[in-house]
Amino acid sequence: MRRLPLTLLAASLALATGLASAADKATVIPQAAVKTAEQLRDKAMDDNTGYKIVESLTTEIGARIAGGPNDQRARDWAVAKFKELGYDKVYTETVTYPLWERRSEHAEIVAPFPQSLSLIALGYSAGTPKDGLTAEVVKFDSLDALKKADPASVKGKIVYVTVHMERHKDGHDYGIGSGVRVGGPVIAAKMGAAGFLLRSAGTDAHSRTPHTGVTGFRDPKDAIPAAALSNPDADQLDRVLAYGKPVKVKLDLDVGFNGSYTGANVIGEITGKKHPDQVVAIGGHLDSWDPGTGAIDDGAGVAIAMAAGKMIRDLPQRPDRTIRVIAFANEEMGLWGGRAYADKHAADVGKHQLGTESDFGARKIWRMTASVKPSAVGAIEQIAKVIEPIGVAYDAKRPGGGGSDLSQMHGKGMAALTLTQDGTDYFDYHHTANDTLDKIDPKELAQNVAVYAAFSYMAAQADGDFGSAPGAFAKDGASD
Amino acid sequence: MRRLPLTLLAASLALATGLASAADKATVIPQAAVKTAEQLRDKAMDDNTGYKIVESLTTEIGARIAGGPNDQRARDWAVAKFKELGYDKVYTETVTYPLWERRSEHAEIVAPFPQSLSLIALGYSAGTPKDGLTAEVVKFDSLDALKKADPASVKGKIVYVTVHMERHKDGHDYGIGSGVRVGGPVIAAKMGAAGFLLRSAGTDAHSRTPHTGVTGFRDPKDAIPAAALSNPDADQLDRVLAYGKPVKVKLDLDVGFNGSYTGANVIGEITGKKHPDQVVAIGGHLDSWDPGTGAIDDGAGVAIAMAAGKMIRDLPQRPDRTIRVIAFANEEMGLWGGRAYADKHAADVGKHQLGTESDFGARKIWRMTASVKPSAVGAIEQIAKVIEPIGVAYDAKRPGGGGSDLSQMHGKGMAALTLTQDGTDYFDYHHTANDTLDKIDPKELAQNVAVYAAFSYMAAQADGDFGSAPGAFAKDGASD
Numbered sequence: 001m002r003r004l005p006l007t008l009l010a011a012s013l014a015l016a017t018g019l020a021s022a023a024d025k026a027t028v029i030p031q032a033a034v035k036t037a038e039q040l041r042d043k044a045m046d047d048n049t050g051y052k053i054v055e056s057l058t059t060e061i062g063a064r065i066a067g068g069p070n071d072q073r074a075r076d077w078a079v080a081k082f083k084e085l086g087y088d089k090v091y092t093e094t095v096t097y098p099l100w101e102r103r104s105e106h107a108e109i110v111a112p113f114p115q116s117l118s119l120i121a122l123g124y125s126a127g128t129p130k131d132g133l134t135a136e137v138v139k140f141d142s143l144d145a146l147k148k149a150d151p152a153s154v155k156g157k158i159v160y161v162t163v164h165m166e167r168h169k170d171g172h173d174y175g176i177g178s179g180v181r182v183g184g185p186v187i188a189a190k191m192g193a194a195g196f197l198l199r200s201a202g203t204d205a206h207s208r209t210p211h212t213g214v215t216g217f218r219d220p221k222d223a224i225p226a227a228a229l230s231n232p233d234a235d236q237l238d239r240v241l242a243y244g245k246p247v248k249v250k251l252d253l254d255v256g257f258n259g260s261y262t263g264a265n266v267i268g269e270i271t272g273k274k275h276p277d278q279v280v281a282i283g284g285h286l287d288s289w290d291p292g293t294g295a296i297d298d299g300a301g302v303a304i305a306m307a308a309g310k311m312i313r314d315l316p317q318r319p320d321r322t323i324r325v326i327a328f329a330n331e332e333m334g335l336w337g338g339r340a341y342a343d344k345h346a347a348d349v350g351k352h353q354l355g356t357e358s359d360f361g362a363r364k365i366w367r368m369t370a371s372v373k374p375s376a377v378g379a380i381e382q383i384a385k386v387i388e389p390i391g392v393a394y395d396a397k398r399p400g401g402g403g404s405d406l407s408q409m410h411g412k413g414m415a416a417l418t419l420t421q422d423g424t425d426y427f428d429y430h431h432t433a434n435d436t437l438d439k440i441d442p443k444e445l446a447q448n449v450a451v452y453a454a455f456s457y458m459a460a461q462a463d464g465d466f467g468s469a470p471g472a473f474a475k476d477g478a479s480d
Numbered sequence: 481m482r483r484l485p486l487t488l489l490a491a492s493l494a495l496a497t498g499l500a501s502a503a504d505k506a507t508v509i510p511q512a513a514v515k516t517a518e519q520l521r522d523k524a525m526d527d528n529t530g531y532k533i534v535e536s537l538t539t540e541i542g543a544r545i546a547g548g549p550n551d552q553r554a555r556d557w558a559v560a561k562f563k564e565l566g567y568d569k570v571y572t573e574t575v576t577y578p579l580w581e582r583r584s585e586h587a588e589i590v591a592p593f594p595q596s597l598s599l600i601a602l603g604y605s606a607g608t609p610k611d612g613l614t615a616e617v618v619k620f621d622s623l624d625a626l627k628k629a630d631p632a633s634v635k636g637k638i639v640y641v642t643v644h645m646e647r648h649k650d651g652h653d654y655g656i657g658s659g660v661r662v663g664g665p666v667i668a669a670k671m672g673a674a675g676f677l678l679r680s681a682g683t684d685a686h687s688r689t690p691h692t693g694v695t696g697f698r699d700p701k702d703a704i705p706a707a708a709l710s711n712p713d714a715d716q717l718d719r720v721l722a723y724g725k726p727v728k729v730k731l732d733l734d735v736g737f738n739g740s741y742t743g744a745n746v747i748g749e750i751t752g753k754k755h756p757d758q759v760v761a762i763g764g765h766l767d768s769w770d771p772g773t774g775a776i777d778d779g780a781g782v783a784i785a786m787a788a789g790k791m792i793r794d795l796p797q798r799p800d801r802t803i804r805v806i807a808f809a810n811e812e813m814g815l816w817g818g819r820a821y822a823d824k825h826a827a828d829v830g831k832h833q834l835g836t837e838s839d840f841g842a843r844k845i846w847r848m849t850a851s852v853k854p855s856a857v858g859a860i861e862q863i864a865k866v867i868e869p870i871g872v873a874y875d876a877k878r879p880g881g882g883g884s885d886l887s888q889m890h891g892k893g894m895a896a897l898t899l900t901q902d903g904t905d906y907f908d909y910h911h912t913a914n915d916t917l918d919k920i921d922p923k924e925l926a927q928n929v930a931v932y933a934a935f936s937y938m939a940a941q942a943d944g945d946f947g948s949a950p951g952a953f954a955k956d957g958a959s960d
Contacts, residue, residue, distance in 0.1 A: 059719045062595030070595075115542030115550075115773070118913060208772070208913035209688060232916040236773070239539045239917075292688070293595070293716070433598060433688035436712040437719075 024375035027464030029382045036461075037386050037454040040311050044450035045390065050307035051442040053081060054300050054362075058293040058437045065290040066330035067099040067261035074286050075266050078302070078327045082268030085310040087325070088318075089271060092264035093344060095329040097336040098218070099261040100124050102290060103254040105227065110134055110248040113240055119197070119227045120291060121255040122181060123214035123333045126223035128195070132252040133158075133225055135194045139241055143180050146187055155192035158249055159184070162199040162234050171360065171423035174430075177201025178213065185226035186216040195251055196226040199234035202427050208232055209432040212289050214333045220257040227253060263287075263329040265337045268306065270313045272460060274320035280459045281324045281355030281414070282308060282452055285331035285338075285405060292435030296426065300440060300448070301358035301403075302327050308452035312460070319460035321353055328405040331359065338405025342412050346470070349413040354459040354466045356417040357403025361430075362440040363422035364391055364447045368455075369398040371476045372415045373467025380417075380466075383455045390447055392419070399476040410473060415466035419451055504855035507944030509862045516941075517866050517934040520791050524930035525870065530787035531922040533561060534780050534842075538773040538917045545770040546810035547579040547741035554766050555746050558782070558807045562748030565790040567805070568798075569751060572744035573824060575809040577816040578698070579741040580604050582770060583734040585707065590614055590728040593720055597729070599677070599707045600771060602661060603694035603813045606703035607736040608675070613638075613705055614730040615674045619721055623660050626667055635672035638729055639664070642679040642714050651840070651903035654910075657681025658693065665706035666696040675731055676706040679714035684908040688712055691911045692769050694813045700737040707733060743767075743809040745817045748786065750793045752940060754800035760939045761804045761835030761894070762788060762932055765811035765818075765885055772915030776906065780920060780928070781838035781883075782807045788932035792940070799940035801833055808885040811839065812911075818885025822892050826950070829893040834939040834946045836897040837883025841910075842920040843902035844871055844927045848935075849878040851956045852895045853947025860897075860946075863935045870927055872899070879956040890953060895946035899931055 029037075061077050064070040075092065082090040100123055107117040135158045140146040146154075146161060161180050165173040178201050185196040200211035210230040217223040229237060241247050266286060272278060284301020288294020309325045328337030338357075345352070354372070368387065370380045377396070384394035401407050402416030410416040429435045459466070467473075509517075541557050544550040555572065562570040580603055587597040615638045620626040626634075626641060641660050645653040658681050665676040680691035690710040697703040709717060721727050746766060752758060764781020768774020789805045808817030818837075825832070834852070848867065850860045857876070864874035881887050882896030890896040909915045939946070947953075 055719070059716065060593045062593065062716075113540045113542065206914065206916075206918050207687065207689075208916065232914070232918050235918055236539065236542075236916070239535070434686065434712070436686075436688065436716070438686050438712050438715055 024373060025464060027376040027379040027462050027466060029379050029458045029462050033458055033461035034382060034386060036315065037458045040457055041386060041390060041450045041454040044311050044453050045446055047446060047449065048442055049310055050303045050445045050449040051440065053303035053306050054295060054440060055437060056081065057299045057302065058295045062293045063290045064286065064288050064294060066097065066263060066287040066333055068290065071263050075264055078266035078286055081306065085306060086313050087268035087270060087309065089269040092266050093340065094262050094264050095337050095340040096260055096262045097330050097333065099258045100333060101255060101258050105255065106252040107227065108250050109240060110250050112243065112245045112247065117233045118208045118210055118230045119233065120210040120212045121253045122185065122212055122226045122228060124217040124223055124257070125215060125226040125253060125255055126220065127256040128225045128251050128253045132250045133195055134248055134250040137241065137247045137249050143184055146184065151191040154188065156194050158195040158197055159188040159193040160197040160237065162238060164199070165201060165203050165427060167203045167424050169422055169424050170420060171426055174201065174427055181213050181228065182216045185224065189222055189224045193224060195224055198228050200228040200230055202231065202430060202432065204428040205231050207434065209434050211431045212291065213431045225251050225253045227251065265329050265341055266327040268309065268325045270309050270323040271318060272321040273318040276322050278321040278351050278353050279324040280321060280353050280456045281326060281406060281409065282456055283326035283328060283357050283406065284359055286327040287330050287332055289332055289431045291433035293437065294435060295437045296361040296435050296439050297430055298331065298359045300362035300445060304358045304445065304448045304452055307449040308456055311449065311453040312457050319457055321460040323456050323460060331405050335405055335408060338408040341405065342408035345409065346412045349409065350469050352409060352414040352468045354415050354417065355402055355406050355409060356400065356419055357406040358419065358448065358452070359404040360421045360423055361426040362445045362448065364444045365419045365421050365451045366391055366393065367420040368392050368394045369418045370400040371410065371473045376415070376464065376466040379462050383458050386454050386458065387451050390450055392451060413468055413470045413472035415468045417455065421448070504853060505944060507856040507859040507942050507946060509859050509938045509942050513938055513941035514862060514866060516795065517938045520937055521866060521870060521930045521934040524791050524933045525926050527926060527929065528922055529790055530783045530925045530929040531920065533783035533786050534775060534920060535917060536561065537779045537782065538775045542773045543770045544766065544768050544774060546577065546743060546767040546813055548770065551743050555744055558746035558766055561786065565786060566793050567748035567750060567789065569749040572746050573820065574742050574744045575817050575820040576740055576742045577810050577813065579738045580813060581735060581738050585735065586732040587707065588730050589720060590730050592723065592725045592727065597713045598688045598690055598710045599713065600690040600692045601733045601735040602665065602692055602706045602708060604697040604703060604737065605695060605706040605733060605735055606700065608705045608731050608733045612730045612732040613675055614728055617721065617727045617729050623664055626664065631671040634668065636674050638675040638677055639668040639673040640677040640717065642718060644679070645681060645683050645907060647683045647904050649902055649904050650900060651906055654681065654907055661693050661708065662696045665704065669702060669704045673704060675704055678708050680708045680710055682711065682907050682910060682912065685711050687914065689912040689914050692771065693911045705731050705733045707731065745809050745821055746807040748789065748805045750789050750803040751798060752800055752802040753798040756802050758801040758831050758833050759804040760801055760833050760936045761806060761886060761889065762936055763806035763808060763837050763886065764839055766807040767810050767812055769812055769911045771913040773917065774915055775917045776841040776915050776919050777910055778811065778839045780842035780925060784838045784925065784928040784932050787929040788936055791929065791933040792937050799937055801940040803936050803940060811885050815885055815888060818888040821885065822888035825889065826892045829889065830949050832889060832894040832948045834895050834897065835882055835886050835889060836880065836899055837886040838899065838928060838932065839884040840901045840903055841906040842925045842928065844924045845899045845901050845931045846871055846873065847900040848872050848874045849898045850880040851890065851953045856895070856944065856946040859942050863938050866934050866938065867931050870930055872931060893948055893950045893952035895948045897935065901928070
């Protein structure tokens, strides 16, 4: 067993809350596997398989909102792509969710200065009446300010919350922005508002491309019309409001719930030769929002995981354990694919060696964190050593969360990594028409594939496990 | 008379083609006027009048396509703003032009990979039939390639020309981009094409905001549907075409000619106390394209000229000559306001002391060029000396053209400057939804006002003229 520095040991003890104990036999990656992982890493850095995959998905399918006209085509594409890449086993697992549709949207300031506004309806928003919804706008500078308002002051009006997001490498301002987008409409609806607008949860201060995304509505009965203004349009509305005259806005949103839809997670596997039933789970989500072509969110994630599996598949021998690549259904409207997977596979959680999903763009990975049992921390350090030369620092003090959809499986007890990409410009494009292939640098994408291929292979070859067991990491505080 | 360096003298002789001769009495700016101009310059650099004007126009009126719903509102705004600023005389001169309307537009790739495209119809484009126009796309990498094509190969098809524009300080790639946009549809129509698409004439490689602009069509009988794809959409179409399968696109453009419209140039004057009938003519154009709010094109130009006039108006005494600020009608669809002005005032060309229009954004002016008679070059050098400390270099070797609309009056014989702004990012936003107020830096705009105030005042106070006379500069080769 490699000796753990005391601080790391303490940190890993703090992370381990499940069945594992420090007395376990240490999990170790055999040296031959480390060497192969280094070769996989170096080969992947010069390989464009990942880029070709995301190019194919975004060009041949384009936008693919869950349940929309391209949902089935995207699934067919994924099945065909897994087969083309030589995966051993390709199958689907159904996922059922409420269908929400966007048909058209338009908005305008009616008074005092008539002009159109660039906006986009939010997921699970209600539509407006056929003649539109015209109402006075009441502005709030934070969600807290809205919560504290007298409901009588917003009743029948359009609540507008304007909060600015700044760029950060770890994208942490999205917590604020998405908080307004998810929670704001629900609060406004409960207070009797007729509609909800927000300044886009995005960091592109100068682009007229509004950011969509899901609200907290899940039942048509609760929903009111809700939409996001682009940042320059929010600036404009702020300026118009500053004149101090009543501001009336008309919303025409032809969107809404329309029954339910059954799609599927699409899964490809490189079958393990020693423990075929034990899986390293990686993936991305196949659905995208509809204004862009879903290149960085999350064609890149699907491509990274598919390409990593393909790199391993091309080795002379199959790995010891199975590499399972999951292209999740409908992450965008509430982790539907991830939750369906976790529900279906909860009993197999112990068979999930290690897992994580890529869903934060296509820039370089700069940080790895892990939630594993204490006796597997040495193996994580072995992985860290292999990916450190390509720019990834291991932060032993933070938990790993498994990424968006796989956070659900982590919640069931799957040992998980988080591989954090540089998200500095991610929220410039996220959920907008500008999420297109030109935002992806093939070299940066290749670095992601290298990291996923190296860690997946090492996890598949490990002597020992990483502590996955029912409920194992219930208290690690990971959040993705 | 200040002595001219020989090279400058040669250059100015080359520029002077009118009635003036080197033997004229030299035009000189009195020292008191130079001093006042320096004070105007310094005051303007710290003044936000220009920014307040463009903020007012873009907020209270917003987009204002010529002949559209905001045309009359914009003219009312301009009249009121001139009065509010204390102009001595405010009036309008009618301008009549073909009315072209945009109602809606949509496009999609029908085969082989169905998906929507982000595009915008071009000025004077024809509309498509009610069910849209679906046709195969034929791609050309240049206008020359299109010209050389066999008409049979484009007949009934959608001609698509894809040419990249790069950023330059002087924006010179716009010559290429606008050449495709203006000339391409006409050529394609003559060859029997059913429709025309181009890669936007814009330098924003990553933005889904297509660039509109006028075509060469002037008669509905000649027009075919013509539109611009955003750069990422052109990339996408290029990728789809690269599969080598027939690519069908459907265009739904509800746009077209709709009779004629009579708008107006709106004019404000600071009346000269000595020579009220002699005018320094400055301005911008009041119309904008419709997707944005026309901040840099050309709210900024209107604001710069209006604010410069206001600075002069606030002096203790009126200037010797009149400062005439013109907010032109419908520059965008073919200099209609500029041509109407030139036609109406052709006989008064000799009364136009000097003129130029601001219509290249809101960044700092970095270069001045002039078309004046040789004996006025010394006065131009006096102007150059006053604006040099705020970053403007006088290039004596190039002619001045008077800017977009005033190029028409220059064509009649008006002595003219060109004050070139930094256009590095101008074509990122030009004619797109992203032409909004946030693109204007108040400090850079103030520098423009300083330049316009200083030169206008000096021209108004000059002892002597700059050579304006019928046909005076017919051969100076200026082009704006």
